[in-house]
Amino acid sequence: MTQPPAIRVRHLSHRFGAREVLRDVSFDVQHGEIFGFIGPNGAGKTTTIRVMATLLEPATGRVEIDGLDVSIDPDKVRRLIGYMPDHAGVYERITVREFLEFFADAYQVLDANVVDVVLELTDLKKLDGRLVAELSKGMKQRLQVARILLHDPKVLILDEPASDLDPRARIELRDLLLELRDLGKTIFLSSHILTELSDVCTSVGILERGQLVVAGPIAAIGDELARRGRAEPGAAAAAGSAPGPGRPPEETALTAGGASIPAAARRRLKLRVLGDSRQVVPLLAGGAFVYQVEPAPGGVLTVDYTGDERFVADVVRHLVSQGVGVVGVEPERNELERIFLEVTRGELQ
Amino acid sequence: MSVQTGSSSLPPLASGASLFARLRWSLARLSRDPNPVWMRELRQSARLQRTPVILMTITVAVALLICSVGGIASVTAEPAKVGVGVFHTFFSLAFALVTWLGPAVAASTIAGEKNGRTWEALALTGLPAAQIARGKFLAAYTYIALYLVMLAPVGALPFLFGGVTATEVVLAFFCCFVLAALAVAFGLALSSKFQSSAAAIIVTLMMTLTTSVVVYGALGVGLSMAVHEQWPAVAQGPPVWLPSAWVRADFGLPYLAFLVVTPAVAVAVPTWLFYETTVANLASPSDDRSTRLRVWTITSTLLLAGCCALVGVATRSVDWAMAQASLLFVFFAFTIFMIAGEPLGPSRRVRVAWERQGRGRLLRLLGPGVLPASTWVLSLMLLGFAACVGLGLLTLRTRTDREVLVAFAGQLLAFLVFLCGLSAFFRARAEGATTPRVLLLVTILSASIGPWILMAIAGVVTRSGDAAMALAAPSPTYAFLLAEQMQRGASNLSDLLLPAVLCAAGYALFGMGLLAMAAARVHARLAQERQRLSQLEAMLEAELEAEQQTAQQTDEAVTTTAEPSP
Numbered sequence A: 001m002t003q004p005p006a007i008r009v010r011h012l013s014h015r016f017g018a019r020e021v022l023r024d025v026s027f028d029v030q031h032g033e034i035f036g037f038i039g040p041n042g043a044g045k046t047t048t049i050r051v052m053a054t055l056l057e058p059a060t061g062r063v064e065i066d067g068l069d070v071s072i073d074p075d076k077v078r079r080l081i082g083y084m085p086d087h088a089g090v091y092e093r094i095t096v097r098e099f100l101e102f103f104a105d106a107y108q109v110l111d112a113n114v115v116d117v118v119l120e121l122t123d124l125k126k127l128d129g130r131l132v133a134e135l136s137k138g139m140k141q142r143l144q145v146a147r148i149l150l151h152d153p154k155v156l157i158l159d160e161p162a163s164d165l166d167p168r169a170r171i172e173l174r175d176l177l178l179e180l181r182d183l184g185k186t187i188f189l190s191s192h193i194l195t196e197l198s199d200v201c202t203s204v205g206i207l208e209r210g211q212l213v214v215a216g217p218i219a220a221i222g223d224e225l226a227r228r229g230r231a232e233p234g235a236a237a238a239a240g241s242a243p244g245p246g247r248p249p250e251e252t253a254l255t256a257g258g259a260s261i262p263a264a265a266r267r268r269l270k271l272r273v274l275g276d277s278r279q280v281v282p283l284l285a286g287g288a289f290v291y292q293v294e295p296a297p298g299g300v301l302t303v304d305y306t307g308d309e310r311f312v313a314d315v316v317r318h319l320v321s322q323g324v325g326v327v328g329v330e331p332e333r334n335e336l337e338r339i340f341l342e343v344t345r346g347e348l349q
Numbered sequence B: 001m002s003v004q005t006g007s008s009s010l011p012p013l014a015s016g017a018s019l020f021a022r023l024r025w026s027l028a029r030l031s032r033d034p035n036p037v038w039m040r041e042l043r044q045s046a047r048l049q050r051t052p053v054i055l056m057t058i059t060v061a062v063a064l065l066i067c068s069v070g071g072i073a074s075v076t077a078e079p080a081k082v083g084v085g086v087f088h089t090f091f092s093l094a095f096a097l098v099t100w101l102g103p104a105v106a107a108s109t110i111a112g113e114k115n116g117r118t119w120e121a122l123a124l125t126g127l128p129a130a131q132i133a134r135g136k137f138l139a140a141y142t143y144i145a146l147y148l149v150m151l152a153p154v155g156a157l158p159f160l161f162g163g164v165t166a167t168e169v170v171l172a173f174f175c176c177f178v179l180a181a182l183a184v185a186f187g188l189a190l191s192s193k194f195q196s197s198a199a200a201i202i203v204t205l206m207m208t209l210t211t212s213v214v215v216y217g218a219l220g221v222g223l224s225m226a227v228h229e230q231w232p233a234v235a236q237g238p239p240v241w242l243p244s245a246w247v248r249a250d251f252g253l254p255y256l257a258f259l260v261v262t263p264a265v266a267v268a269v270p271t272w273l274f275y276e277t278t279v280a281n282l283a284s285p286s287d288d289r290s291t292r293l294r295v296w297t298i299t300s301t302l303l304l305a306g307c308c309a310l311v312g313v314a315t316r317s318v319d320w321a322m323a324q325a326s327l328l329f330v331f332f333a334f335t336i337f338m339i340a341g342e343p344l345g346p347s348r349r350v351r352v353a354w355e356r357q358g359r360g361r362l363l364r365l366l367g368p369g370v371l372p373a374s375t376w377v378l379s380l381m382l383l384g385f386a387a388c389v390g391l392g393l394l395t396l397r398t399r400t401d402r403e404v405l406v407a408f409a410g411q412l413l414a415f416l417v418f419l420c421g422l423s424a425f426f427r428a429r430a431e432g433a434t435t436p437r438v439l440l441l442v443t444i445l446s447a448s449i450g451p452w453i454l455m456a457i458a459g460v461v462t463r464s465g466d467a468a469m470a471l472a473a474p475s476p477t478y479a480f481l482l483a484e485q486m487q488r489g490a491s492n493l494s495d496l497l498l499p500a501v502l503c504a505a506g507y508a509l510f511g512m513g514l515l516a517m518a519a520a521r522v523h524a525r526l527a528q529e530r531q532r533l534s535q536l537e538a539m540l541e542a543e544l545e546a547e548q549q550t551a552q553q554t555d556e557a558v559t560t561t562a563e564p565s566p
Helices: A045-052 A074-080 A096-106 A114-121 A137-149 A167-182 A194-198 A218-231 A309-321 A335-343 B019-032 B036-046 B050-076 B079-115 B119-123 B129-155 B166-191 B197-230 B242-248 B253-282 B291-315 B318-339 B348-357 B370-395 B399-429 B434-462 B465-472 B478-488 B493-562
Strands: A007-016 A019-029 A034-038 A060-065 A081-084 A155-159 A186-191 A203-208 A211-217 A267-273 A290-296 A300-305 A326-331
Touching: A007 A045, A007 B493, A019 A045, A019 A060, A019 A203, A034 A045, A034 A167, A034 A194, A034 A335, A045 A060, A045 A155, A045 A186, A060 B493, A074 A081, A081 A137, A096 A114, A096 A137, A096 B036, A114 A137, A137 A155, A137 A167, A167 A186, A186 A194, A194 A335, A203 A218, A203 A335, A211 A218, A211 A335, A218 A335, A267 A309, A300 A309, A309 A326, B036 B129, B050 B079, B050 B129, B079 B119, B079 B129, B079 B166, B079 B197, B129 B166, B129 B253, B166 B197, B166 B242, B166 B253, B197 B253, B242 B253, B253 B291, B291 B318, B291 B370, B318 B370, B318 B399, B318 B434, B370 B399, B370 B493, B399 B434, B399 B478, B399 B493, B434 B465, B465 B478, B465 B493, B478 B493
Parallel strands: A019 A211, A034 A186, A034 A203, A081 A155, A155 A186
Antiparallel strands: A007 A019, A007 A060, A203 A211, A267 A300, A267 A326, A290 A300
16 A cells, blocks of 8 residues: 555635635645645635645545545644644734744643744744744744644645745745755645745646646656647747747647647746857857847847757857857746746636 | 643543542643643733733722712711612622623634634644633633722722621622623624624624613613512612522522522523534534534523423412413524524534444434434423423412413414424525524514514404404414413403414424425435535545556556566
8 A cells, every 4th residue: 555645635626605716626745745836816725725724624525634534534634734824823922932832732742842842943942032023024934834843743734935025034934944844844835926936846736717737846847848849739939039940849738737838838048158149149040949049238148949958058068169158047937937837828817 | 731831741540540539630630731722811911011000990990989989978878878889889880890891802812813813823733612712711701800809809898888798799799700701701602703803892892782781770670679579688679689689588499499590590501502602613614513502402401491490389370480481482492593503414524523433323413414403402392391381280370370371382382393394494495504594583573573563454454453363373472462361361262262273283283394394305405415425435536546556557667677687
């Protein structure tokens, strides 16, 4: 018998009155993963999360946490999860330590040292005597993370954990999440800020209009989209770009959820070279998998292409061999942003 | 153990421990493992800087007021009368404090958690809803108790003048503490229903301000007249009569019935109901929110029936017997409203929990479900009214009194049977609880008032008031008119009695018919729901099996590839 996934969602549907907010959502989250749940506002992320956290009974479908059905065994599931809601409140007139002591009692934790351990882990030890009301937003969010760690849950469910946080607090939260993953926790976090997810997530699920359009490891989804992009015949090239020799056909790919990809699986790369970038254009234009090369002032070149990271390495190697000094390489969008744009239609929710 | 208080774990109780040892262990557990919600609320309150200021201000204001009242009154009245006046003034203020402040403080507790977005974190800790409700109750009660304790020295001022004994003052404080429990439980029940603390406080204050004035007037000033008639030693008119009656009335069966059992039941039954309502509101809709309320209904019926029996034996009066039947009518009408919000049947979660616990059929009948709930209420109604009428037949002195009671209770019971059937009928067709409750309220109001309006119109048109009177028979309040006419020995009694009997029979039969229709509908809907669930379950199981087979095949393929070739 194989071990059940940390989170298993099958055919989950839900409606509020006449409005259908979730439609046949199914996905798995494996143990030890950091799973990013992405979608625009109103896509159904929080509803899915509330069902997983036993706060909402699903209309149909089944959600299991570590093999336990949330509808049947909510009490056991609550021992397994740590849930941090979006904009969670705190008790203001008690100290950080008292706040955690209360939740330790509420969780019926039998270890008297648990509060110290959690304070240490979340780096709140130096603030333990301070009133919660006096903490910054970032520290309050850290306190929330400390709260959900008190009963040592296997799965952490975080709804928009970095919203309203300043850049420093976001970085600190990201580091804390990575530390927790190293401790063996499975982390499920939702967000509509892709950059905050791309740094930490191993897998993602993208939700749009209550439907899951794609789910799985980021690299696998990217490769799959690129493979489909190459496999299917496409339409004309993007407006304003002249087709070059050897260019793969543009396609209308299908995602795992069955949604069509509106544009080709095209990527864009920004290169910075020494000297005049216009002189470098002939070295790249017309190459295999290259759609378009556009020079810009300041030695900048924008290259539209299809392919993976090996293509980028080949381009750099090729330019260096031709005596061009390459001083910067950056993808215009990261992988997650690209996937998101390709699989979602951007319709109003 | 408690991390908040730093107390260590209690060693587990030995299996063959005596009752005394168990009691001691439970008490030790209470002190070593106090309610975490209560502890946290106390810590928060202790940091609220305005609390001591408010406490001091109220105490000083009340002390000044009482001293002023005493000082002004002592110019013209003798000291003993001044003492009594000060006593009633002080405890009237204490009554206002408890009934206004208690619910207001409690109203902000649970709604405040939802408002402050801390409720979800608290609910997900796994603390049972009952424990959260107890913690919130204790926190609000402690706050109100603190006010009463601060006011205690002011309450002792009547001793300076005389006219009131120390026992009366102590008993009056006891009444305040008991009333505070009721007031806090009421505020908590309302609080559990609201998402915003501001809305909860406003609604609670609106309800308590009106209710407390009515209670003060009717049960305070009003009842003191009746008490004075029964026990002349108790003064007529002053509102705080119960502590004086406890001290001054002669002990006997009426004392036990009216001064001990009735007040105890009158406070315990609603306080318990408010507590159970809070617990039910805090639980998930898929949880078993019915069993505890059903236990309350059964126990309260027994308590009310017992109380009525005691009063019946003590008074042996048909008026009191009718009052008891009316009380039972109000109680059961309320329980019918309550079960109009029952789910159609137990949820999947509840059914699985019952299977795991091995809960028997009888205990399952206490659980969620509109049909078991209606059956319970119907049975309890029959039991309650049978006890009331049966005792009346045994204790009432004249044959007319006995006939009056049978006719009166019979009419009320028949209408309740109709309401019970109607409630189940509406619930079986509705998706939620609001529609059945609204329809039920409209039906009760229409049935109570409508026939009287018809009677009035018919009386004006036909110019024959007596003949038109029978048109009011469908109204449950017609029972009062009929009883009065029977007591007076009216000449046209048969003209009044026949429509009453026909209407009662019609109500009872119609109610049972509605219940049968509701049963058919509920069974059909539940069967449909179970079929849908079992189809979904089968699909999910098949999918899961296929996934596992695929995973197994993948594992085998990996193993085969990894093996070295010979």
